[in-house]
Amino acid sequence: MSEPGIRARNRAAIMAAITDSANRQLLEAGPSELSVRAVARELGMASSAIYRYVSSRDELLTLLIVGAFNDMAQSVEARAERMKGARKRWQVIGLASRDWAIEQPQRFALIYGSPVPGYAAPQDTIGPATRIPALLIGILQEAHVQADVSAFDARVARSLRPALANLDQWADLRTREFNDAAFALGVMAWTHIIGSISFELFGHRHNVVGDSQSDRRTYFEFELNVLADLLGIGQGV
Amino acid sequence: MSEPGIRARNRAAIMAAITDSANRQLLEAGPSELSVRAVARELGMASSAIYRYVSSRDELLTLLIVGAFNDMAQSVEARAERMKGARKRWQVIGLASRDWAIEQPQRFALIYGSPVPGYAAPQDTIGPATRIPALLIGILQEAHVQADVSAFDARVARSLRPALANLDQWADLRTREFNDAAFALGVMAWTHIIGSISFELFGHRHNVVGDSQSDRRTYFEFELNVLADLLGIGQGV
DNA sequence: AACTATATGCGAGCAGTGCTCTTGCTTTCT
DNA sequence: AGAAAGCAAGAGCACTGCTCGCATATAGTT
Numbered sequence: 001m002s003e004p005g006i007r008a009r010n011r012a013a014i015m016a017a018i019t020d021s022a023n024r025q026l027l028e029a030g031p032s033e034l035s036v037r038a039v040a041r042e043l044g045m046a047s048s049a050i051y052r053y054v055s056s057r058d059e060l061l062t063l064l065i066v067g068a069f070n071d072m073a074q075s076v077e078a079r080a081e082r083m084k085g086a087r088k089r090w091q092v093i094g095l096a097s098r099d100w101a102i103e104q105p106q107r108f109a110l111i112y113g114s115p116v117p118g119y120a121a122p123q124d125t126i127g128p129a130t131r132i133p134a135l136l137i138g139i140l141q142e143a144h145v146q147a148d149v150s151a152f153d154a155r156v157a158r159s160l161r162p163a164l165a166n167l168d169q170w171a172d173l174r175t176r177e178f179n180d181a182a183f184a185l186g187v188m189a190w191t192h193i194i195g196s197i198s199f200e201l202f203g204h205r206h207n208v209v210g211d212s213q214s215d216r217r218t219y220f221e222f223e224l225n226v227l228a229d230l231l232g233i234g235q236g237v
Numbered sequence: 238m239s240e241p242g243i244r245a246r247n248r249a250a251i252m253a254a255i256t257d258s259a260n261r262q263l264l265e266a267g268p269s270e271l272s273v274r275a276v277a278r279e280l281g282m283a284s285s286a287i288y289r290y291v292s293s294r295d296e297l298l299t300l301l302i303v304g305a306f307n308d309m310a311q312s313v314e315a316r317a318e319r320m321k322g323a324r325k326r327w328q329v330i331g332l333a334s335r336d337w338a339i340e341q342p343q344r345f346a347l348i349y350g351s352p353v354p355g356y357a358a359p360q361d362t363i364g365p366a367t368r369i370p371a372l373l374i375g376i377l378q379e380a381h382v383q384a385d386v387s388a389f390d391a392r393v394a395r396s397l398r399p400a401l402a403n404l405d406q407w408a409d410l411r412t413r414e415f416n417d418a419a420f421a422l423g424v425m426a427w428t429h430i431i432g433s434i435s436f437e438l439f440g441h442r443h444n445v446v447g448d449s450q451s452d453r454r455t456y457f458e459f460e461l462n463v464l465a466d467l468l469g470i471g472q473g474v
Numbered sequence: 475a476a477c478t479a480t481a482t483g484c485g486a487g488c489a490g491t492g493c494t495c496t497t498g499c500t501t502t503c504t
Numbered sequence: 505a506g507a508a509a510g511c512a513a514g515a516g517c518a519c520t521g522c523t524c525g526c527a528t529a530t531a532g533t534t
Contacts, residue, residue, distance in 0.1 A: 035491070036492065037490080037492080045513085046512065046513045048512080052511060112441070114350025114351050133445075156458065156462070188463065191436050194432060194436070195429055195435065198349075207367075226467070244481070244529095248481090272519090286483050289483075290482095
C-alpha cells in the first residue's frame with residue numbers, strides 16, 4: 001500500500017528524466033528553444049507520451065523554474081552558511097549568486113529574464129524564489145541594521161509598511177533592530193544584485209565595464225561594497 | 238537620380254508597415270510569440286514576400302530592438318530636457334524610463350529582458366542603447382559630482398579605468414569634476430533603474446512591495462532618492 | 475524604343491513545433 | 505478473475521520559419 005509500487009517508481013524516474021533532459025537543453029539553448037519533442041526524442045519515447053507526465057510545455061517550464069530557483073538558492077546557502085560576519089556573508093551571497101548565474105546563464109535567464117509565455121507567476125515559484133532574499137533579511141537582522149536615510153525617505157519607506165504587512169514569512173520584522181527603511185534598503189540591495197548580473201549576462205555592459213572576467217568581477221565586488229556601506233553592514237561585524 | 242523613385246519609396250513604406258505591424262504584435266504577445274506569417278497576414282501579402290525585406294525573424298527582432306531603444310530614449314530625453322536642476326532631472330529620467338516601460342512592457346522586455354535567440358548583440362544596438370546613460374553622465378558632470386567612496390572602493394573603481402579607456406563617446410570624463418568612482422556609481426545607478434523596473438514588470442516584487450500602482454511608484458521614488466544621495470546629487474543643485 | 479538586369483510578389487513545399495485523439499497494452503485494485 | 509486506471513504509440517491538425525521556382529513589374533542601358 002504505502003509501498004512505492006513499480007508504477008509509482010517508474011513515474012518518478014521518468015519525471016526526473018524529463019526535467020533532466022529539459023535542463024540539459026537549457027544549458028545551451030534558451031527557454032524559447034526548449035522543445036517537448038526533443039525531450040521525447042532523447043528519452044526514446046513518442047512525443048505524445050510526454051503529456052502523460054507534463055500537461056503542457058508551459059507546465060514543464062514552470063517545473064524548470066522552480067528547480068532553478070531551488071538550485072540557485074541551495075548553491076548560495078551552502079556557500080553563505082559557513083561564513084562568519086554579516087559583511088562577509090553579504091558578499092558571499094552576492095558572489096555565489098553571480099557564480100551560479102555565470103555557470104548556467106540560461107537557467108538564470110529562465111527565472112530572472114523576461115517571463116516566457118503569457119505568464120502568470122505560478123504560486124509554486126514564490127516560495128523557492130524568496131529563499132535567498134530571506135537569507136539576506138537574516139543578515140540585516142543579525143547585523144542589527146538600522147538604516148539612516150533622510151526623513152523623507154524614511155517616511156516613504158514607512159508608507160510601504162501596509163504592503164509588507166502580510167509578510168510574516170520574512171521572520172519577525174517588527175523588532176526594533178530592524179526598521180522599515182532597512183527592509184526597503186534590503187529589497188534594493190537584492191534588486192541590484194540581480195539587476196547587475198542581468199546586465200552583465202545579457203550584454204548591457206559592453207563598452208562600459210571591461211569584457212574580461214576579472215574586470216567584471218572587480219566591478220561586481222565594487223557594487224557589493226557600495227551596497228554594504230549603504231545597508232550599514234560594518235566592516236568589522 | 239537622387240530622386241527617391243517609386244520603388245524606393247514603396248520599399249520604405251512597406252518596411253515601415255512591417256515594423257509597425259510587428260510592434261503592434263509586441264504590445265500584447267511577447268517577443269517569442271512574434272510571427273513573420275502573422276505580419277504577412279496583416280499586410281495582406283504572402284509570408285514568403287516578407288523575406289524580400291527582412292532576411293530572417295531575428296533580423297526583424299533586431300530592427301524592433303533598435304526601434305525600442307530609440308523610442309524609449311526619445312521619450313525620456315523629451316521629458317528630461319525641460320527640467321532644471323540635476324536632482325530633478327535625475328528623477329525625471331528614472332520616472333520617465335519606468336513610465337515608458339509600463340506602457341509597453343513587451344518592448345521593454347525585448348531590450349532589457351533575456352536576449353532572444355543565440356544572439357550576439359548587433360553593433361547597431363549599442364548606439365541607441367547608450368543614449369539614456371549618456372544623459373545620465375551629463376547630469377553627473379553638470380552637478381560636479383565627486384564620489385566619496387571608501388579608499389578601497391575608489392581603488393577598485395580606478396582599476397576599471399582601462400576598461401573605460403575606449404569611451405570617448407561618453408564626453409570627456411577626464412575633467413576633474415568627474416572622477417572614476419563617480420562614473421562607476423553612475424553605472425550602478427543606471428543598472429539599478431533598469432533592474433528595479435525589471436523586477437516590478439516581471440513579477441519579482443509580489444508580496445514584497447504593494448501590488449497597487451501607487452505603492453510601486455512610491456517605492457521606485459524611494460529608490461531614486463537613495464540613489465541620488467549615493468551619487469551625491471544634492472537637493473538644491 | 476527595345477532589351478536586359480534587377481527587384482518584387484506568389485504559391486508550393488520542407489522540416490519542425492505543441493497538442494489531441496484513438497487504439498492497444500500493462501499494471502493495479504476490487 | 506474481472507474491472508478500472510495508467511501508460512505508450514501513431515496519426516493527424518494547425519501552426520511556425522524559411523527556401524525555391526516561377527511569374528510580373530520596374531530600372532537602367534544600348
